[in-house]
Amino acid sequence: MTLPDAFLDIARRVNNWGRWGPDDEIGTLNLITDEVVRAAAATVRSGRRVPLAVPLRQDGVQTGMIPGRVNPLRTMVALNLEMFGPGTIATSDDVVTLGLQAGTHWDGLTHVSHSGRIYNGRPADTVTAHSGAEFSGIEKVSSLVSRGVLLDVAAALGVDRLPGGHAVTPEDLDAAEELAGTKVRAGDIVLVRTGQIQAYLGGDKQAYAYPSPGLSIRTPEWFHARDVAAVANDTLTFEIFPPEVEDLWLPVHGLDLVEMGMLQGQNWNLEGLAAACAEAGRREFWLDATPEPFVGGAGAPVAPVAVL
């Protein structure tokens, strides 16, 4: 079996293999230049900070449907322990087990492969059980700071939350860009709001997981045309799920990560940001979203903060 033309045609158009040389491991992050960062700093006006991470807890967003992607289990290994004797300073320490893609996270470029290949045409089997990703591991990201732009699709379409079956199209992104009042440009980190995370915040994890609105297979070309550095949203699956095209699973993952070499973010809480942006009357901001540098990681948790 091979992937259908519906996928392969777009793949050819958004492919970035070799664009930054045969040794490149970070893809579209190359688009974040010092100049881009300087311009991003200029978007800080009020100094208001908005955190975008969902708190990491055992009752996290995972429902158990994705095997092994376990919610965080944090426990104490020391608890007010007076290790130097009674009456001394006591210490508390904790340890955690979690799926790297369990909470608010970035998918690393090796999170998916297709036809035996990962980004930049490397063999998929360069990811191994014992070492993880030899190339393009999440630690290669090193830093991820740029201008953030909120594309509030829900607001642009006049709803609080997109319905489960809604595929976010290029036209939707156009409308949200219009609402944002700024043109998405090279090196931006784009945050696409669907409102779907309200289901999780409201206590219904199943409804959050499935069915989910999300990015259409047609969006990678939109991001590619604008040379976006990375895209995140407020869903578990990033792309519309179940998929638009029958039997074509995770096509957006394949296009964004493998072909373009562009990081995807999931489970970002964009509710507070949407409110802050609406209040401020602008949807561009400084965004710091550097993932934890797990060596060889196919992804990593991130605690993103927008500064308006």
Added chain:
Amino acid sequence: MTLPDAFLDIARRVNNWGRWGPDDEIGTLNLITDEVVRAAAATVRSGRRVPLAVPLRQDGVQTGMIPGRVNPLRTMVALNLEMFGPGTIATSDDVVTLGLQAGTHWDGLTHVSHSGRIYNGRPADTVTAHSGAEFSGIEKVSSLVSRGVLLDVAAALGVDRLPGGHAVTPEDLDAAEELAGTKVRAGDIVLVRTGQIQAYLGGDKQAYAYPSPGLSIRTPEWFHARDVAAVANDTLTFEIFPPEVEDLWLPVHGLDLVEMGMLQGQNWNLEGLAAACAEAGRREFWLDATPEPFVGGAGAPVAPVAVL
């Protein structure tokens, strides 16, 4: 047994309990106002980003001497898995177990207690085995962005790396502040460089761990006088270890975390930053250092990035 006057006298002078009200859980982070953040943004000039985290790997900084503080063990739970059938997009996922204080991290305010109390006078037993910290858990930090100032003590004292027995004194901090060319002020995040992490980077974990240069018991007053928001350095123990005063263990932890309510950071790699600052001719910068929001955590990993 009770803590000696050498500790208690300073404790009284740096105590911030009640300063931000009886319900406060974040201590000196209150000092990071919108205005402080706006001013911090103005320090971004070149757009150069310098990551400060040590990569998270099994061969991390921990030597096994601190029970339970285990280095990260990351493994694959899916490896190019074609879960939707042969020839489809394949996924790779990973899971990790790690001590929250194992790598580059922030000590949360509940990381230590003394005399049965944590920050703001709350009972130490509000930290429990099953829930962690009810108050002042690391997730309460929410965001941590401010102006960063590098106090390069090693450089100020004309060495590459301070010797193991060196207690960093207020006088050392003065010298480093002089070198920095900027006054440390309210809301700053101060990074104190000793050069000690060179031992780890050079492959000698034991030498990195012990004996270690670090902050003197006299430094909390220095930070308190300037209303610093948080302090991090490039050692495993933060403070000088073994301690200056016989049988007085971890006094700086007790003063900074419990009395002042000020976060401490450890295992930060400041080598690249020192070089970048020297090159740029200035030691102030934008610093994003938001910890991962583990609910109830006594600390958390962080992937700090300085932007010059």
Added chain:
Amino acid sequence: MTLPDAFLDIARRVNNWGRWGPDDEIGTLNLITDEVVRAAAATVRSGRRVPLAVPLRQDGVQTGMIPGRVNPLRTMVALNLEMFGPGTIATSDDVVTLGLQAGTHWDGLTHVSHSGRIYNGRPADTVTAHSGAEFSGIEKVSSLVSRGVLLDVAAALGVDRLPGGHAVTPEDLDAAEELAGTKVRAGDIVLVRTGQIQAYLGGDKQAYAYPSPGLSIRTPEWFHARDVAAVANDTLTFEIFPPEVEDLWLPVHGLDLVEMGMLQGQNWNLEGLAAACAEAGRREFWLDATPEPFVGGAGAPVAPVAVL
């Protein structure tokens, strides 16, 4: 609030504190003498072995309702890894995270406490976050081999599986003992079959968990009168759940573990054993059920095997 007389009266009657001296940490396991074991060996007639453990897998019996009691997550840390060079012998290794009480397990004597006490009257706070149980940790069991007797209550009552609301009473145990054709005696390990695990084996974890048939608050006296060494059954909660007496939660746990000092086993698959016993026409056998010796453990997984 204190525990009701319904509990305290029985507690007094089954209490074994001090019976084996003030230093004792294993309770009724003292009843397994060399003589008991010799007699147990004589029950081996056919040599047929019947495993009683539920396989340890991520889709295990836990539903997430008991916080932290996570199902096993086993992953590879080496996968056909030729660590000594190409073409050499390759190794595969795995690592696991699991709740010690997640699968087929023994509750250790410290699994519950009441009124600030654990078995033998020791303070409950001798169990700590960093060290676990100082006394009566599961590793103190050391070995657990004896005669096993199957009390097949479901069969004795003429059903395949007891209904969710069924409290197994002393009268039920009498009937099952009659069916067993042997008198329960000092040092025996008693296995009480309800049939409830059929729900899990049939794929319905929720129905397995709750509501559950289980041992009545009146059974500890029955076991105490016979000086049983340990009791296990085929349910998640061991005792009837929700409880018989309103607002009296886990009374059987309190009586068996704290008062008597008798281990309890849960999630044992007794279906194959019931069939084998019915076939063999006897319900006594050699039973090896030594828990994994986790130091300080409040419980531990066990892979019990009956030999008929």
Added chain:
Amino acid sequence: MTLPDAFLDIARRVNNWGRWGPDDEIGTLNLITDEVVRAAAATVRSGRRVPLAVPLRQDGVQTGMIPGRVNPLRTMVALNLEMFGPGTIATSDDVVTLGLQAGTHWDGLTHVSHSGRIYNGRPADTVTAHSGAEFSGIEKVSSLVSRGVLLDVAAALGVDRLPGGHAVTPEDLDAAEELAGTKVRAGDIVLVRTGQIQAYLGGDKQAYAYPSPGLSIRTPEWFHARDVAAVANDTLTFEIFPPEVEDLWLPVHGLDLVEMGMLQGQNWNLEGLAAACAEAGRREFWLDATPEPFVGGAGAPVAPVAVL
């Protein structure tokens, strides 16, 4: 590169592929018949039980040299937690992370592969990152009870502990069998004592790990000739390490596990058993050594108990 004739010649002679049919997954465990078990039960004379597991603790036998094979880290997820209200029965629960081969364990048949094959000629890639072993996972063992025979090589050679460089040869096994006073026969579990574990028990983990006495490449034929069911010993590496033949690493693993399909046990504490056997004047006994049934496991912890 291919494996040398020194290996391949023996491989041909001890190969059991197909012996129990093409679908077999348990190899020499097939040799444990009901009759063997009945005879084993007859060896129980005194009823004395001797546990053979090393306690599972963070300060376990692993030194960190084998990546990912982490010592057990057990922590509390509930600590005297009155989850049903103040004054009710309180519960304590724990969770653990450990390498399945970290403590006293059995190597499963998929623990090693060579030339792309595991036991019974199956492709090595039937072991995967997400599912572990599709065939011959450790859970397939189901039960492991038989006659145990202690081959006390150290005692037979008149020493307390064999030196690090000692390869246990067939001649050594002959001498130990002579001392045992019983002939090793089909279906036996053989325990080979070197005394090496004294190093660990005495606190020197490094000396325990390396260099280690262990089984010679010539021993698989000895076990094969006698149709032994399984072999365990008191070392970290099972076979002599570093190896006898230059550049031929883990040959005994390759022969025992891949060719013969015979389980190997490591880190068994045979000191107490040696004393008990010497006292009893016989070295045969009932042995229960059923591994924890981790589905897909390349190995598993075991808490073996000998009954004399």
